Amino acid sequence: GGEDGAKKTKRKKKKYAQLLIPPLTSFTQLRSSAHGYALSRRVYENILAQGYTAPTEVQMGALPVLMKKQQTSGMLTSLSWVDLLTCAPTGSGKTLAYVVPLLDWILSTRKESGGERGVRAVVLAPTKELAGQIVNEVKKLSVGTGVRVSLMRKGMAGTSVKGEEAGISVKSDILVSTPLLLLHAIEAEEKEDGKKGEFANVRRLVLDEADVLLDELFRDQTLGIWRALKESAEKDGGLRTSLWSATISSGTEEIARNMMLPSSALAAPITTL
Protein backbone atom coordinates (compact mmCIF):
# COMPACT_ATOMS: atom_id res chain seq x y z
CA GLY A 1 0.00 0.00 0.00
CA GLY A 2 0.99 3.63 -0.51
CA GLU A 3 1.27 4.48 3.16
CA ASP A 4 3.52 1.51 3.87
CA GLY A 5 5.74 2.44 0.97
CA ALA A 6 6.02 6.02 2.15
CA LYS A 7 6.92 4.89 5.67
CA LYS A 8 9.52 2.52 4.34
CA THR A 9 11.10 5.27 2.24
CA LYS A 10 11.18 7.56 5.24
CA ARG A 11 12.91 4.93 7.33
CA LYS A 12 15.45 4.28 4.61
CA LYS A 13 16.18 7.98 4.23
CA LYS A 14 16.88 8.20 7.94
CA LYS A 15 19.25 5.26 7.79
CA TYR A 16 21.49 6.87 5.18
CA ALA A 17 22.93 10.17 6.26
CA GLN A 18 23.31 12.95 3.74
CA LEU A 19 26.87 13.76 2.82
CA LEU A 20 27.19 17.49 2.93
CA ILE A 21 29.96 18.30 0.54
CA PRO A 22 29.80 21.58 -1.36
CA PRO A 23 29.04 21.11 -5.08
CA LEU A 24 31.67 21.62 -7.70
CA THR A 25 30.67 24.78 -9.52
CA SER A 26 33.43 24.90 -12.14
CA PHE A 27 35.97 22.46 -13.57
CA THR A 28 38.72 24.96 -12.67
CA GLN A 29 38.19 24.09 -8.99
CA LEU A 30 39.48 20.58 -9.71
CA ARG A 31 42.93 22.16 -10.08
CA SER A 32 42.71 24.07 -6.82
CA SER A 33 44.12 22.61 -3.61
CA ALA A 34 42.32 25.39 -1.73
CA HIS A 35 39.09 23.78 -2.91
CA GLY A 36 40.39 20.36 -1.91
CA TYR A 37 41.20 18.98 -5.36
CA ALA A 38 44.42 17.92 -7.00
CA LEU A 39 43.44 16.73 -10.48
CA SER A 40 46.27 16.25 -12.95
CA ARG A 41 46.63 19.16 -15.35
CA ARG A 42 46.46 16.80 -18.29
CA VAL A 43 43.07 15.36 -17.31
CA TYR A 44 41.76 18.86 -16.64
CA GLU A 45 42.91 19.97 -20.09
CA ASN A 46 41.33 16.88 -21.61
CA ILE A 47 37.99 17.84 -20.05
CA LEU A 48 38.23 21.33 -21.53
CA ALA A 49 39.30 19.90 -24.88
CA GLN A 50 35.91 18.16 -25.05
CA GLY A 51 34.37 21.62 -25.12
CA TYR A 52 32.80 21.17 -21.70
CA THR A 53 32.72 24.59 -20.10
CA ALA A 54 30.93 23.76 -16.85
CA PRO A 55 30.05 20.61 -14.93
CA THR A 56 26.53 19.26 -15.37
CA GLU A 57 24.34 18.94 -12.30
CA VAL A 58 25.20 15.32 -11.65
CA GLN A 59 28.90 16.14 -12.05
CA MET A 60 28.52 19.04 -9.60
CA GLY A 61 27.15 16.64 -7.03
CA ALA A 62 29.16 13.47 -7.62
CA LEU A 63 32.67 14.76 -8.38
CA PRO A 64 33.12 16.25 -4.89
CA VAL A 65 31.96 13.04 -3.22
CA LEU A 66 34.44 10.96 -5.22
CA MET A 67 37.33 13.40 -5.57
CA LYS A 68 37.47 15.95 -2.81
CA LYS A 69 40.56 15.69 -0.65
CA GLN A 70 40.98 16.88 2.90
CA GLN A 71 43.94 18.42 4.65
CA THR A 72 45.35 16.07 7.25
CA SER A 73 48.64 17.15 8.80
CA GLY A 74 49.65 19.09 5.75
CA MET A 75 48.79 16.31 3.32
CA LEU A 76 45.86 15.99 0.98
CA THR A 77 44.11 12.70 1.57
CA SER A 78 41.16 11.56 -0.42
CA LEU A 79 37.61 11.33 0.86
CA SER A 80 36.91 8.75 -1.77
CA TRP A 81 36.35 5.91 0.65
CA VAL A 82 32.64 6.33 0.06
CA ASP A 83 30.43 4.14 -2.02
CA LEU A 84 27.96 6.05 -4.12
CA LEU A 85 24.60 5.46 -5.71
CA THR A 86 23.73 8.15 -8.23
CA CYS A 87 20.42 8.47 -9.97
CA ALA A 88 20.36 11.05 -12.76
CA PRO A 89 18.62 11.21 -16.15
CA THR A 90 20.01 9.86 -19.41
CA GLY A 91 22.23 12.43 -21.08
CA SER A 92 23.15 14.15 -17.82
CA GLY A 93 26.87 13.33 -18.05
CA LYS A 94 27.21 10.39 -15.68
CA THR A 95 30.14 8.88 -17.60
CA LEU A 96 32.51 11.78 -16.94
CA ALA A 97 31.27 11.85 -13.34
CA TYR A 98 32.83 8.44 -12.70
CA VAL A 99 35.68 8.43 -15.26
CA VAL A 100 37.40 11.58 -13.97
CA PRO A 101 37.46 10.36 -10.33
CA LEU A 102 38.86 7.01 -11.53
CA LEU A 103 41.64 8.78 -13.44
CA ASP A 104 42.32 11.06 -10.47
CA TRP A 105 42.63 8.06 -8.16
CA ILE A 106 44.78 6.00 -10.54
CA LEU A 107 47.16 8.89 -11.22
CA SER A 108 47.44 9.96 -7.58
CA THR A 109 48.14 6.45 -6.33
CA ARG A 110 50.42 5.42 -9.13
CA LYS A 111 53.60 5.73 -7.06
CA GLU A 112 52.21 3.64 -4.22
CA SER A 113 51.09 0.96 -6.62
CA GLY A 114 54.71 0.78 -7.80
CA GLY A 115 55.34 -2.09 -10.15
CA GLU A 116 51.79 -3.34 -9.81
CA ARG A 117 50.52 -2.73 -13.29
CA GLY A 118 47.46 -4.94 -13.20
CA VAL A 119 43.83 -3.92 -13.56
CA ARG A 120 42.90 -1.44 -10.83
CA ALA A 121 39.37 -0.45 -11.80
CA VAL A 122 36.52 -2.32 -13.46
CA VAL A 123 33.57 -0.67 -15.17
CA LEU A 124 30.59 -2.93 -15.89
CA ALA A 125 28.03 -2.05 -18.54
CA PRO A 126 25.07 -4.13 -19.75
CA THR A 127 25.85 -3.97 -23.48
CA LYS A 128 28.94 -4.25 -25.64
CA GLU A 129 28.00 -0.99 -27.40
CA LEU A 130 27.85 0.94 -24.15
CA ALA A 131 31.09 -0.66 -22.95
CA GLY A 132 32.75 0.50 -26.19
CA GLN A 133 31.46 4.05 -25.71
CA ILE A 134 32.82 4.09 -22.16
CA VAL A 135 36.25 2.97 -23.40
CA ASN A 136 36.21 5.87 -25.89
CA GLU A 137 35.27 8.34 -23.17
CA VAL A 138 38.09 7.08 -20.93
CA LYS A 139 40.53 7.35 -23.86
CA LYS A 140 39.56 10.96 -24.56
CA LEU A 141 39.81 11.99 -20.93
CA SER A 142 43.10 10.18 -20.32
CA VAL A 143 45.08 11.37 -23.39
CA GLY A 144 48.69 11.97 -22.39
CA THR A 145 48.40 10.48 -18.90
CA GLY A 146 49.63 6.98 -19.64
CA VAL A 147 46.50 5.47 -18.08
CA ARG A 148 45.51 2.42 -20.09
CA VAL A 149 41.99 1.21 -20.75
CA SER A 150 40.73 -1.99 -22.37
CA LEU A 151 37.49 -3.46 -23.53
CA MET A 152 37.17 -7.01 -22.20
CA ARG A 153 37.19 -9.54 -24.99
CA LYS A 154 36.93 -13.28 -25.27
CA GLY A 155 40.41 -14.70 -24.92
CA MET A 156 41.50 -12.20 -22.31
CA ALA A 157 42.52 -13.18 -18.78
CA GLY A 158 41.28 -16.67 -17.94
CA THR A 159 38.91 -17.02 -20.86
CA SER A 160 39.76 -18.85 -24.04
CA VAL A 161 38.63 -18.64 -27.61
CA LYS A 162 38.20 -21.88 -29.54
CA GLY A 163 41.51 -23.12 -30.85
CA GLU A 164 43.60 -20.56 -29.01
CA GLU A 165 45.55 -20.45 -25.81
CA ALA A 166 43.67 -19.03 -22.87
CA GLY A 167 44.66 -16.00 -20.96
CA ILE A 168 46.02 -12.98 -22.84
CA SER A 169 46.66 -10.81 -19.81
CA VAL A 170 44.83 -7.53 -19.47
CA LYS A 171 47.53 -4.90 -19.59
CA SER A 172 45.35 -2.04 -18.45
CA ASP A 173 44.55 0.13 -15.47
CA ILE A 174 40.86 0.26 -16.32
CA LEU A 175 38.91 -2.67 -17.73
CA VAL A 176 35.45 -2.14 -19.20
CA SER A 177 33.31 -5.23 -19.61
CA THR A 178 29.87 -6.70 -19.93
CA PRO A 179 29.09 -8.94 -16.94
CA LEU A 180 29.25 -12.44 -18.39
CA LEU A 181 32.66 -12.08 -20.07
CA LEU A 182 34.26 -10.87 -16.89
CA LEU A 183 32.53 -13.42 -14.70
CA HIS A 184 33.85 -16.20 -16.96
CA ALA A 185 37.37 -14.82 -16.68
CA ILE A 186 37.13 -14.61 -12.90
CA GLU A 187 35.72 -18.13 -12.66
CA ALA A 188 38.40 -19.51 -14.96
CA GLU A 189 41.07 -17.94 -12.75
CA GLU A 190 39.57 -19.38 -9.60
CA LYS A 191 40.18 -22.84 -11.00
CA GLU A 192 43.92 -22.25 -11.27
CA ASP A 193 45.22 -22.44 -7.70
CA GLY A 194 48.25 -20.62 -6.47
CA LYS A 195 48.34 -18.12 -9.32
CA LYS A 196 47.88 -14.48 -8.42
CA GLY A 197 44.83 -13.41 -10.35
CA GLU A 198 44.60 -10.69 -12.96
CA PHE A 199 41.94 -8.99 -10.89
CA ALA A 200 43.69 -9.13 -7.52
CA ASN A 201 44.51 -5.41 -7.63
CA VAL A 202 41.03 -4.14 -8.47
CA ARG A 203 39.91 -1.59 -5.84
CA ARG A 204 37.23 0.30 -7.77
CA LEU A 205 34.06 -1.10 -9.30
CA VAL A 206 31.66 1.03 -11.33
CA LEU A 207 28.23 -0.20 -12.37
CA ASP A 208 26.98 1.84 -15.31
CA GLU A 209 23.24 1.40 -15.93
CA ALA A 210 23.12 -0.16 -12.48
CA ASP A 211 19.36 -0.74 -12.68
CA VAL A 212 19.88 -3.04 -15.67
CA LEU A 213 22.95 -4.72 -14.14
CA LEU A 214 21.00 -5.53 -10.98
CA ASP A 215 17.80 -6.55 -12.74
CA GLU A 216 16.89 -10.24 -13.08
CA LEU A 217 18.82 -10.92 -16.27
CA PHE A 218 22.24 -9.75 -15.06
CA ARG A 219 21.83 -9.77 -11.28
CA ASP A 220 23.62 -13.02 -10.47
CA GLN A 221 26.49 -12.23 -12.83
CA THR A 222 26.94 -8.72 -11.46
CA LEU A 223 26.78 -9.83 -7.85
CA GLY A 224 29.15 -12.73 -8.61
CA ILE A 225 31.73 -10.28 -9.94
CA TRP A 226 31.18 -7.89 -7.05
CA ARG A 227 31.66 -10.67 -4.47
CA ALA A 228 34.84 -11.97 -6.09
CA LEU A 229 36.40 -8.51 -6.41
CA LYS A 230 35.35 -7.58 -2.89
CA GLU A 231 36.91 -10.71 -1.49
CA SER A 232 40.29 -10.15 -3.10
CA ALA A 233 40.28 -6.46 -2.07
CA GLU A 234 39.32 -7.22 1.53
CA LYS A 235 42.83 -7.43 3.02
CA ASP A 236 43.89 -4.20 1.40
CA GLY A 237 41.47 -1.34 2.00
CA GLY A 238 38.51 -3.02 0.38
CA LEU A 239 36.58 -2.44 -2.83
CA ARG A 240 34.83 0.87 -3.47
CA THR A 241 31.69 0.53 -5.53
CA SER A 242 29.76 3.23 -7.33
CA LEU A 243 26.44 2.71 -9.04
CA TRP A 244 25.02 4.94 -11.77
CA SER A 245 21.56 4.85 -13.19
CA ALA A 246 18.80 6.92 -14.75
CA THR A 247 16.12 5.05 -12.85
CA ILE A 248 16.19 2.67 -9.96
CA SER A 249 13.33 0.47 -8.83
CA SER A 250 12.84 -0.09 -5.10
CA GLY A 251 13.83 -3.77 -5.40
CA THR A 252 17.04 -2.85 -7.20
CA GLU A 253 17.71 -0.08 -4.74
CA GLU A 254 17.58 -2.57 -1.89
CA ILE A 255 20.22 -4.74 -3.57
CA ALA A 256 22.30 -1.67 -4.37
CA ARG A 257 22.16 -0.54 -0.75
CA ASN A 258 23.35 -3.94 0.37
CA MET A 259 26.35 -3.69 -1.94
CA MET A 260 27.47 -0.46 -0.39
CA LEU A 261 29.39 0.04 2.81
CA PRO A 262 27.30 -0.94 5.83
CA SER A 263 28.06 2.19 7.80
CA SER A 264 25.30 4.68 7.13
CA ALA A 265 27.53 7.73 7.42
CA LEU A 266 29.68 6.48 4.57
CA ALA A 267 26.87 5.70 2.18
CA ALA A 268 25.82 8.68 0.15
CA PRO A 269 22.14 9.09 -0.59
CA ILE A 270 20.70 8.81 -4.05
CA THR A 271 21.34 12.16 -5.59
CA THR A 272 18.37 13.09 -7.67
CA LEU A 273 19.46 16.11 -9.57
Ligand code: ADP
Ligand atom coordinates in the same frame (compact mmCIF):
# COMPACT_ATOMS: atom_id res chain seq x y z
P1 ADP B 1 24.52 9.68 -19.22
O1 ADP B 1 25.46 8.54 -19.01
O2 ADP B 1 24.15 10.37 -17.94
O3 ADP B 1 23.31 9.30 -20.01
P2 ADP B 1 26.66 10.69 -20.85
O4 ADP B 1 27.76 10.52 -19.89
O5 ADP B 1 26.53 9.69 -21.93
O6 ADP B 1 25.26 10.79 -20.07
O7 ADP B 1 26.75 12.17 -21.44
C1 ADP B 1 25.78 12.68 -22.31
C2 ADP B 1 26.41 13.71 -23.22
O8 ADP B 1 26.78 14.87 -22.49
C3 ADP B 1 27.66 13.21 -23.90
O9 ADP B 1 27.61 13.56 -25.25
C4 ADP B 1 28.77 13.95 -23.20
O10 ADP B 1 29.86 14.14 -24.05
C5 ADP B 1 28.11 15.24 -22.79
N1 ADP B 1 28.68 15.89 -21.60
C6 ADP B 1 29.18 15.29 -20.49
N2 ADP B 1 29.59 16.20 -19.60
C7 ADP B 1 29.36 17.41 -20.14
C8 ADP B 1 29.57 18.76 -19.69
N3 ADP B 1 30.10 19.03 -18.51
N4 ADP B 1 29.21 19.77 -20.52
C9 ADP B 1 28.67 19.50 -21.71
N5 ADP B 1 28.45 18.27 -22.20
C10 ADP B 1 28.77 17.22 -21.42
Ligand code: MG
Ligand atom coordinates in the same frame (compact mmCIF):
# COMPACT_ATOMS: atom_id res chain seq x y z
MG1 MG C 1 25.37 6.54 -19.34
